[in-house]
Amino acid sequence: MIYYIYDGSFEGLLTAIYEAFYHDVKPDMILKRSDYQENLFAERVEIVTERNKSDRVYNAVREKISSRSLRKIYYAFLSEIKGVETRIYHYLQLGFKIGRKIDGHLTDDTVLELNRISNKVGLERHRLLGLIRFRRLDNDIYYAPIEPDYNIIALLAPHFSKRLADQNWVIHDLKRKVAAVYNREEWVLTGFSGQPGSYAEDEAIYQSLWKDFFKNIAITNRKNSRLQLQFMPVRYWKHLIEKETT
Amino acid sequence: MELREKLKILSGAAKYDASCSSSGSNRKNTPGGIGNGASSGICHSWSDDGRCISLLKILFTNYCIYDCAYCINRVSNDLPRASFTPEEVIKLTINFYRRNYIEGLFLSSAVIKSPDYTMELLLKTVRKLREEYKFNGYIHLKAIPGADFSLIARAGRYADRMSVNIELPSKKSLSLLAPQKKMESILTPMKEIGLNIKENREERKKSKNLPRFVPAGQSTQLIIGASPETDYHILKLCEALYQRFNLKRVYYSAYIPVSNNPSLPQLRRPPLLREHRLYQADxxxxxxxxxxxxxxxxxxxxxNPKLDPKANWALNHLHLFPLEVNRADYEMLLRVPGIGIKSARRIVSARRTGSIDFDDLEKFGTVLKRARYFITCKGKYYGGIPFREELIKERLVEGKTGLHRQQLSLFDDNSISDIDGFLSETVGGKEG
Structure with missing residues (x-):
């Protein structure tokens, strides 16, 4: 078995894919360094991330396949699902062969599986665009803790940088210990495992107003918890103001 | 009165409006402003009844001069009343928005003093929200029937969506249950808003900088089960509204008993299944x-409470089936029970690269539970039963939905009025 080992970044993965196309020794698996376990039969190829190589793959996917495919592989990459890198590699092998027609190959297992994974990531992104809750801190920063299944923080930040452009905010992925920090001009991604400061004076007021609204807007004769759960799975409740137990 | 108390009263009073959509507007944020539109719409929460919450849905006031029997806010109803100020509505909207609780504001109102007076209050609120507070999030605003249209037209420049609720689907029911309202005063602003939207779209093709007028379109709501109209009557009305008034959405709201008025049915439960069938048909x-x-x-x-409208149609047109998925037109694929727009598109796209097997359909996510009885793949039928109406029907009938069934036969089938006549009679002309 030949393992390509990369640093875990998207650029690293694209570099690995570059090497896979130009190298004689093709990978059976592409793995993050942190996912790799020593293995007697493994032949390791260490991939050194190189921006010019990853850029070339990036541009080639966009031009020779489609920007939709580029987004798909990026979303799939963010799923962090074991083995997804190898799936992306196989998907691109097919993509470079048949070009933009790849989206029509709905009965091909490689395409299907990649669609399925990237759709799951896309769904969680869309869900969290609505389910994120900011809390106003006393230093006037709006702070939102999240614990998404997938590593979608970089897909959320651009949305809020346009929408909440005139306020300072932080989206904090507690699971991955990273934060998107926005200062009214630009957002950056940074490692972060600290705690937020204390709430602003008016925070408790708006939280209770929101909880009141949430309760009052439901029509009791139509109660339907199953439907509610289907759209708003329990795993997201932890950081939802309206679902916090009081 | 405290803001908290007002919000309780005026959100509780707004909950019977079924509309929750925040889609259709891609309004951009402005320098120093707050908010933008998301064309696809974004749901921010789901309340205990399973309905999506995307907008801060409130009434400006529930003080009302009307006495509509079906409405909880009717003047003769003894309940706590409150009014917001424009500043209070703005404060709530902005602070909820900054915390990402909501996608925007849905501002409706009971009629206080007069339609003009009420519409002016709504207009003042949204104008201030947009111009002074630079709010660019979604706004759904009610147009108050009977208000001067120039007020409604001005409000439409600030709103993303506007709606006028018809509520009762016939003149007869309206005069029985809402004697102070006239169908004409409901339909006229709808027609005018529709014309203004159309005009604005045309003009914006020529000059892009022109401000938008109600870019997310207009909607309305019908109450289902408070009056005796049949599904056919309601559906014909909606079809006419879509075609003639260029409506974006019609919402259906199962009547929830809020009164003992003898003209209203005493329902044990809201007719949710009937509402559901109408949504499917819509x-x-x-x-x-x-x-x-x-x-x-x-x-x-x-x-039929036991069959969805499409399955019902297909069973009545079995001579058109089974359909060969590798050859059928997209339009016909859409008519197969269980095949939606996504599946139909996938089938058309996938068969360009090779012919499709039954397994392939399953693979790319076609729901075959109902579709299997109406299709063939490469000539083979996978229904597993002989292709006969009564056998297929048996498989398609939905489980124990009897709960709501009694409500469907509550009223005798009253005569169908001529919907086109009904509309042109009330607003005149057919050019709408």
Whole structure:
């Protein structure tokens, strides 16, 4: 078995894919360094991330396949699902062969599986665009803790940088210990495992107003918890103001 | 009164409006402003009744001069009353928005003092929200029937969506249950808003900088089960509204008993299944190329509670089936029970690269539970039973939905009025 080992970044993965196309020794698996376990039969190829190589793959996917495919592989990459890198590699092998027609190959297992994974990531992104809750801190920063299944923080930040452009905010992925920090001009991604400061004076007021609204807007004769759960799975409740137990 | 108390009263009073959509507007944020539109719409929460919450849905006031029997806010109803100030509505909207609780504001109102007075309050609120507070999030605003249209037209420059609720689907029911309202005063602003939207779209093609007028379109709501109209009557009305007034959405709201008025039915439960069937049929009109007359007629004026409208149609047209998925037109694929727009598109796309097997359909996510009885793949039928109406029907009938069934036969089938006549009579002309 030949393992390509990369640093875990998207650029690293694209570099690995570059090497896979130009190298004689093709990978059976592409793995993050942190996912790799020593293995007697493994032949390791260490991939050194190189921006010019990853850029070339990036541009080639966009031009020779489609920007939709580029987004798909990026979303799939963010799923962090074991083995997804190898799936992306196989998907691109097919993509470079048949070009933009790849989206029509709905009965091909490689395409299907990649669609399925990237759709799951896309769904969680869309869900969290609505389910994120900011809390106003006393230093006037709006702070939102999240614990998404997938590593979608970089897909959320651009949305809020346009929408909440005139306020300072932080989206904090507690699971991955990273934060998107926005200062009214630009957002950056940074490692972060600290705690937020204390709430602003008016925070408790708006939280209770929101909880009141949430309760009052439901029509009791139509109660339907199953439907509610289907759209708003329990795993997201932890950081939802309206679902916090009081 | 404290803001908290007002919010309780005025959100509770707004909950019977079914509309929750925040889609259709891609309004951009402005320098130093707050908010933008998301064309696809974003749901921010789901309340205990399973309905999506995307907007801060409130009434400006629940003080009302009208006495509509079906409405909880009628003047004769003894309940706590409150009014917001424009500043309070703005404060709530902005602070909820900054915390990402909501996608925007849905501002409706009971009629306080007069329609003009009420509409002016709504206009003042949204103007201030947009111009002084630079709020660019979604705004759904009610147009108050009977208000001077110049007020409504001005409000439409700030709103993303506007709506006028018809509520009762016939003149007769309206005069019985809402004697102070006139169908004309409801339909006229709808027609005018529709014309203004159309005009604005045309003009914006020429000059892009022109401000938008109600870019996310207009909607309305009908109450289901408070009055005796049949499904056929309601569906014909909606079809006319879509075609003639260029409506974006019609919402259906199962009547929830709020009064003991003898003109109203005493329902044990809201007729949710009937509401559901009407939504299904509404979708068939808007996205599946069906006409109301294909789904129901005078002889069968109500939907079968046990069969969805498309399955019902397909069973009545079995001579068109089974359909070969490798050859059928997209339009016909859409008519197969269980096949939606996504599946139909996938089938058309996938068969360009090779012919499709039954397994392939399953693979790319076609729901075959119902579809299997109406299709063939490469000539082979996978229904597993002989292709006979009664056998297929048996498989398609939905489980124990009897709960709501009694409500469907509550009223006798009253005569179908001529919907086109009804509309042109009330607003005049057919050019709408």
């Amino acid at each position: 979708w068939l009109l808007r996205f599946y190329g069906f006409a109301a007359d294909e789904l129901l007629d005078r002889a069968n004026p109500n939907f």
